[in-house]
Amino acid sequence: MKRRIAIFVLLVVCTGMLAGCWSKKELTDLAFIIAVGLDKTKDGKYLASFQVVNPGNVAGATQRGGGAAGVPVSIYASTGDSLVEASRKASQKLSRLPYYAHTNLVVIGEEVAREGLDGVFDALERNNQFRTTARLVIAHGHSAQDVLTVLTPVDKISANQIIKTLEFSEMAWGQTMNVDVWQVIRDLSSPGRNPVVTGVKIEGNPTRGKRQTNVQSSVPDARVSLDGLALFKNGRLVKWVNGPTARGVVWVLDRIKQTNVTIPWNGKQEAIGFRTVRAKTDVEAEFKGGRPSISVHIGAEGDISEVLTMVHLNDPAVLLRLEKELDRHIENEVKQAIVSAQRVRTDVFGFGDAVHRAAPRLWKKIQNEWHDRYFPELDVTVTADIYIRRTGLRNKPYMEK
Amino acid sequence: MExxxxxxxxxxxxxxLFEHGSAIVIPLGVSAxxxxxxxxLLGLALGLLVFSVYGRLFRCYPDQPLVGYIQHIVGAPLGKLLxxxxxxxxxxxxxxxxxxxxxxxxxFAYPETPLFVLNAIMALVVMYGAYKGLEVLARTGELFLAMLYVMALAGFVLVFVSGVMDLSQLEPVLEEGWGRVWKTVFTETLYVPFGEMIVFTMLFPYVNNPAKVSRAAVIGMAxxxxxxxxxxxxNMxxxxPDGASRSSFPLLDTIRRIQVAHFFERLDVLFMIALIIGGFFKISIFFYAGVVGAAxxxxxxxxxxxxxxxxxxxxxxxxxxxxxxxxxxYEGLKIVTFYLHIPLQIIIPVLLLVIAAIRRRFGPSTK
Amino acid sequence: MLFQWGMRQQKKRMDVKQEGSDYSGEASDVPQEPLSAELAVNIDIIRQKTGESSDVIIRRFALGQKWQIKAAIIFVDGLVDEKNVYEFVLTPLLQASFPLALEEKERFQWIEKKLAAVGGVKHISDWGKLFFELFSGATVMLIDGTPFAVSASTKGGEYRSIEEPQTQIAVRGPREGFTESLRANTAMIRRRIRNPNLWLETMQIGTVTQTDVAIMYIKGIVNDGIVKEVRERLRRIDIDSVLESGYIEQLIEDQTFTTFPTTYHTERPDIVAANLLEGRVAVFVEGTPFVLLAPAVFIQFFQAVEDYYARFDIATALRFLRVLIFFISLVAPAIYIAATTFHQEMIPTQLVIAIAAQREAVPFPGFVEALVMEVTFEILREAGVRLPRAVGQAVSIVGALVIGQAAVEAGFVSSAMVIVVSITAIASFATPSFAIAISARLIRFGLMFLAAMFGFYGIMMGILAMILHLCSLRSFGVPYMSPLAPFIPSNAGDTLFRVPTWMFRERPRLINQKNIVRQSGDQKPEPPAPSRQEKGDGA
Structure with a gap:
């Protein structure tokens, strides 16, 4: 008995002594990197920018005054042949340990995106701190570093501003998509699908956007806003799409939650607005004579949101005709999106995956040539079924005729 | 016997608990x-078949553990060796x-900590559990099984609500035909976890109702x-398929995908709890079987x-x-499977059963 | 009748003690020889042995028609009801004519007859018994020329009256709590369970104090094995004094090296009655309002008495709350330490930044901060418990400064830490049983250390070890975690859940093994069946 206790105590003591708290990280020793930006330098190296939160200056967390004085984030940049190298180098400038578990945003500079995303994400995915639920955006026409340096007024941390904009814009408007790193990696690794990523741009003057004065004015000198969708092919950015075409892409990908569609009526352009409340898209592969074709079916329901012309909304027959018009309108939007993707020979819709699921053997044969040979000539039928459920609080507009 | x-x-x-053990956290059978x-499921079916051998052996010797009746069947020197x-x-x-x-x-959580320290803590608790004995382990198991199920249910609901599930990822079914599936069954899923039921042949004699042992084991395995x-x-x-097969811990990745209401996210600790509970019982039962076997x-x-x-x-x-x-x-998948699992989980028990049957029929008495 | 039965038991017990061991122990200077026939000698011995203590009253008087027989009554002032002594002991004797010619035996019978108005008249022939009776509040009578004494029970004196219990307060439920008087306490149970099967065994424990200790159980419901075990364990005790039931608890519990209580103590008679009816054994100790109940199981410490008086849905919700509370008071600071020093990835981004901002100015590592705050709180609590009520106010004011805004503003601690400490504190107050709250307090510090060394891994391993330990505990042979582990479906209705009262069909199986069924099975209340006319209307 005594010996057993002795062994036990010895073990406990040993482990206790050895336990130097290796993985311990005090909060005050961590630099919370909230966003990572990635650009290329002239000599072909990566330029990584790290947006680090300055906790003492974030509103709501200012416990002992002094909050408003400083900026909530600061940017550290460093260059390297790889992301890991650049991030390790950044520690020469950071007084704290870079901590990636709260990196919620990755911004890729347009230049990097055009050269290819291959090899960018491996370090992120492998790292045990970094979470692949981080959002991904492409800086449209700017460097990623510029995007990260802009200070924002409402959400003090600009990365949060971009993330929230992404989230709510997808929910309310549907021309951009809230894509995270994990989805992009999945699309990159799948032969039947290419990634689509939302772009961000800076409105205004990027150099003045870095200053504290930017957030002290009701109209900031520089703002970050979402702008279009970037279509990728073989990991390279090949095309930007905007407006209704972008929404067409989102429709096919079944990511529309709410949006507003305006249709002409009585010969008047943009006369009636329709707000979707629920939408569902089904993509199915069909085969005619051994050749695949795709049918896209969109079902959506919603309300009338705006009427700028005279129309009797309490007449079911009128509503039926309106629904027909909406069907046509949305079908066109979607077709347009498909055509523009076909033009650059990149299947961002996952049609290839649908073919793969439906006919795995056929897919084996065609998967290598899918994007270049089969997809551009793919026969896609688009059908939409829109239901107007309610017409809002009024059944007739106040302006007669 | 105590x-x-x-x-x-x-x-x-x-x-x-034992069968879940580490099987829920490791990428089990993802090569399929x-x-x-x-x-x-095929691994389970074959596992049940293999288990019927253990069950039959136990029925012949209901008051003996494996290391006991092995000596009866093949004789003392060889039996002792086995x-x-x-x-x-x-x-x-x-x-x-x-x-x-x-x-x-x-x-996934302690990259800077020496392996020895992490293992030592676990080993200490396992030793404590084994020291307290099978009854205590079993009672602890009753508490933790409930906990594990509550957690699994919560996790499932959260995954579902997060909207990250895409049922079409399971298609196409049997893309490469049955070959790939059978290969996975015979190289992985049959032995871990189902073939590992061999360890329970050491514990069956402690059960107070031998008649129902086989039934409980079969239901448990199923x-x-x-x-x-x-x-x-x-996970799939x-x-x-691609994401799951490249992942070291598919379950961890799945849990990391959970994002509900900006609050139920970053739930890695759920994974850690599952890992610790499963790991503890798996190690404990193997260890306990080894200890009582040696005793x-x-x-x-x-x-x-x-x-x-x-x-x-x-x-x-x-x-x-x-x-x-x-x-x-590599050792686990190649060496252990072929040189340890197959002979010890399947070949020897089958031989034992055959010898026991022959002895029973032709020999005067096995006792 | 009951009383006499109790006395008989006591007598038996005493005999056993005297035969078996050096029962007189340190008080062994009580003379072993029988009483003398001479009154003066006897009184001298009493005087000498009690050191002429002023509260030992010796009143001499004379008996017989010519007052020729000297006699004396001896009692301890304060332990007896003096009115009884004079009215019912002294007066009858003085008024009667004492027959001289009686034999020894007949003399006793004569006295007994005369003293019919008081109970417990006993024949005493040795000194040990005499002193025991004397200090138990009896009046002892000595008569010249008689080699024995007669004692009559005149117990009385001042006791604390029955008050509302201080420790286990219920909004709904009886208001009376136990007092320091063993007899009053057992009577409270008698009043609740009016059944001859409620048995009581009394014995004296404590070689110096000779404290009355009583075991109570319901014959036919209780598991006789457990009664035997309790009796055996009590009998094994050889200690000079028993001043509180805590002495007994520590001497009879199954395992000493555990922070968890393996006997339950209460000062509420309704709890004792309920537990007796479940087949437990109660141990009463003279001089304390705390009654021990054995065997105790873990979940019992989460069962507040009101659970059974309130409706089942509310009771169930409160049970869950209490288990949650226990868990919080166990791990809250440990989780804070683990989350802020190891697993920052687990905290939502906004929150981690907020906490980081608060910690910016705090000079201590998270663990030290948590430890300092927890220890401070424990100091405050201890101060609050022990201080006289008048000073309590001051403590709470100072406490609010130490664990509060002032500490935060001084930059010693972060406000998140203050919140964690406060939640932990409230949680540990809210645990219904003080005994289990205290063990959570101890384990909490252990878990904090583990969290500081290994983060959540440490906490999990700590909890795993704790549960292994809990599962290995037994209380008088009953597994501590039952009926959860081993799981007993028919008893699981009174664990985390509290099923409706009509579903409480069975008593706990492991505690009582024979008389399991508690009530009939078809008691679900339902509205009366609609009359024929109503049915007709409905159709």
């Missing part, structure tokens, strides 16, 4: 890609699972098989006396068996 007894429910609980659930082989096997697998456990923990198949399928549905072979009346030395041995073994994780996994 006068300890567990009831049928407790046996069932131990089997379920989206057909992993079929591979697991008994030692089995005890070593149990302890070695305990060390392997301990190593797995430490490596997982190290990779339940586990279904659970594992569901979990593997959910969430991560996709039985060497005529030690109280197994408590060898818990600490053998525990230290397992701890040191877990560090020494491989120099890196890749080597450890």
């Amino acid at each position: 006068p300890i007894q567990i009831n049928i429910r407790q046996l069932f609980v131990l089997i379920v 890609k989206q057909d992993v659930w079929i591979a697991i 008994g030692i082989v089995y005890v070593t096997y149990f302890l070695y697998i305990a060390a392997r699972v301990l190593r797995d456990f430490g490596e997982l923990l190290l990779t 339940l586990t098989g279904l659970n594992l198949a569901v979990i593997a399928a959910i 549905i969430v991560l996709g 039985h072979l060497f005529g030690i009346s109280k197994h408590q006396r060898i818990v600490y030395p053998l525990g230290l041995l397992v701890l040191l073994l877990s560090i020494a068996i491989a120099s890196n994780y890749a080597e450890h996994i």
Whole structure:
């Protein structure tokens, strides 16, 4: 008995002594990197920018005054042949340990995106701190570093501003998509699908956007806003799409939650607005004579949101005709999106995956040539079924005729 | 043999916890890609077949553990040797699972901590549990099984609500035909976890109702098989065949995809709890079987006396068996499967049963 | 009748003690020889042995028609009801004519007859018994020429009256709590369970104090094995004094090296009655309002008495709350330490930044901060418990400064830490049983250390070890975690859940093994069946 206790105590003591708290990280020793930006330098190296939160200056967390004085984030940049190298180098400038578990945003500079995303994400995915639920955006026409340096007024941390904009814009408007790193990696690794990523741009003057004065004015000198969708092919950015075409892409990908569609009526352009409340898209592969074709079916329901012309909304027959018009309108939007993707020979819709699921053997044969040979000539039928459920609080507009 | 007894429910609980063990956290059978659930179910079916051999052996010798009746069947010298082989096997697998456990923990949460320290803490608790004995382990199991199920249910609901499930990821079914599935069954899922039921042949004599042992074990295995198949399928549905097969811990990735209401996210700790509970019971049962086996072979009346030395041995073994994780996994998939699992889980028990049957028929008496 | 039965038991017990061991122990200077026939000698011995203590009153008087027989009554002032002594002991004797010619035996019978108005008249022939009776509140009578004494029970004196219990307060439920008087306490149970099967065994424990200790159980419900075990364990006790039931608790519990209580103590008679009806054994100790109940199981410490008086849905919700509370008071600071020093990835981004901002100015590592705050709180609590009520106010004011805004503003601690400490504190107050709250307090510090060394892994391993330990505990042979582990479905209705009262069909199985069924099975209340006319209307 005594010996057993002795062994036990010895073990406990040993482990206790050895336990130097290796993985311990005090909060005050961590630099919370909230966003990572990635650009290329002239000599072909990566330029990584790290947006680090300055906790003492974030509103709501200012416990002992002094909050408003400083900026909530600061940017550290460093260059390297790889992301890991650049991030390790950044520690020469950071007084704290870079901590990636709260990196919620990755911004890729347009230049990097055009050269290819291959090899960018491996370090992120492998790292045990970094979470692949981080959002991904492409800086449209700017460097990623510029995007990260802009200070924002409402959400003090600009990365949060971009993330929230992404989230709510997808929910309310549907021309951009809230894509995270994990989805992009999945699309990159799948032969039947290419990634689509939302772009961000800076409105205004990027150099003045870095200053504290930017957030002290009701109209900031520089703002970050979402702008279009970037279509990728073989990991390279090949095309930007905007407006209704972008929404067409989102429709096919079944990511529309709410949006507003305006249709002409009585010969008047943009006369009636329709707000979707629920939408569902089904993509199915069909085969005619051994050749695949795709049918896209969109079902959506919603309300009338705006009427700028005279129309009797309490007449079911009128509503039926309106629904027909909406069907046509949305079908066109979607077709347009498909055509523009076909033009650059990149299947961002996952049609290839649908073919793969439906006919795995056929897919084996065609998967290598899918994007270049089969997809551009793919026969896609688009059908939409829109239901107007309610017409809002009024059944007739106040302006007669 | 010590006068300890567990009831049928407790046996069932131990089997379920043991079978889940590390199988829920490691990428089990992912080489079958989206057909992993079929591979697991087939593994279960064959596992049940293999188990029927253990069940039959137990019915012949209801008051003897494996290392006991092995001596009856093949005679004392050879039987003793085989008994030692089995005890070593149990302890070695305990060390392997301990190593797995430490490596997982190290990779995903404690990259700077030495493996030895993480393993040592676990080994201490395992030794404590084994010291307290099977009854205490079984009671603890009853509490933790409930907890594990509550957590699994919560996790499932959260994954579902997060909207990250895409059922089409399970298609196409049997893309490469049955070949890939059978290959997975015969190289992975049959032995881990189902073939590992061999360890329970050491514990069956402690059950107070021998008549129902086989039934409890079969139901336990079936339940586990279904659970594992569901979990593997959910991993596939969430991560996709590619994502799941590239991941070191598919379940962790699945849990990391959970994002509900900006609050239920970053739930990695759920994974850690599952890992610790599963790991603990798997290691404990292998270890306990090894300890009582050794006690039985060497005529030690109280197994408590060898818990600490053998525990230290397992701890040191877990560090020494491989120099890196890749080597450890390679050994696990190639060497252990062919040189340990197949002979010890299948060939020897089948031979034992055949010899026992022959003796029973032709010999005057097996006793 | 009951009383006499109790006395008989006591007598038996005493005999056993005297035969078996050096029962007189340190008080062994009580003369072993029988009483003398001479009154003066006897009184001298009493005087000498009690050191002429002023509260030992010796009143001499004379008996017989010519007052020729000297006699004396001896009692201890304060232990007896003096009115009884004079009215019912002294007066009858003085009024009667004492027959001289009686034999020894007949003399006793004569006295007994005369003293019919008081109970417990006993024949005493040795000194040990005499002193025991004397200090138990009896009046002892000595008569010259008679080699024995007669004692009559005149117990009385001042006791604390029955008050509302201080420790286990219920909004709904009886208001009376136990007092320091063993007899009053047992009577409270008698009043609740009016059944001859409620048995009481009394014995004296404590070689110096000779404290009355009583075991109470319901014959036919209780598991006789457990009664035997309790009796055996009490009998084994050899200690000079028993001043509180805590002495007994520590001497009879199954395992000393555990922070968890393996006997239950209460000062509420309704709890004792309920537990007796479940088949437990109660141990009463003279001089304390705390009654021990054995065997105790873990879940019992989460069962507040009101659970059974309130409706089942509310009771169930409160049970869950209490288990949650226990868990919080166990791990809250440990989780804070683990989350802020190891697993920052687990905290939502906004929150981690907020906490980081608060910690910016705090000079201590998270663990030290948590430890300092927890220890401070424990100091405050201890101060609050022990201080006289008048000073309590001051403590709470100072406490609010130490664990509060002032500490935060001084930059010693972060406000998140203050919140964690406060939640932990409230949680540990809210645990219904003080005994289990205290063990959570101890384990909490252990878990904090583990969390500081290994983060959540440490906490999990700590909890795993704790649960292994809990599962290995037994209380008088009953597994501590039952009926959860081993799981007993028919008893699980009174664990985390509290099923409706009509579903409480069975008593706990492990505690009582024979008389399991508690009530009939078809008691679900339902509205009366609609009359025929109503049915007709409905159709």
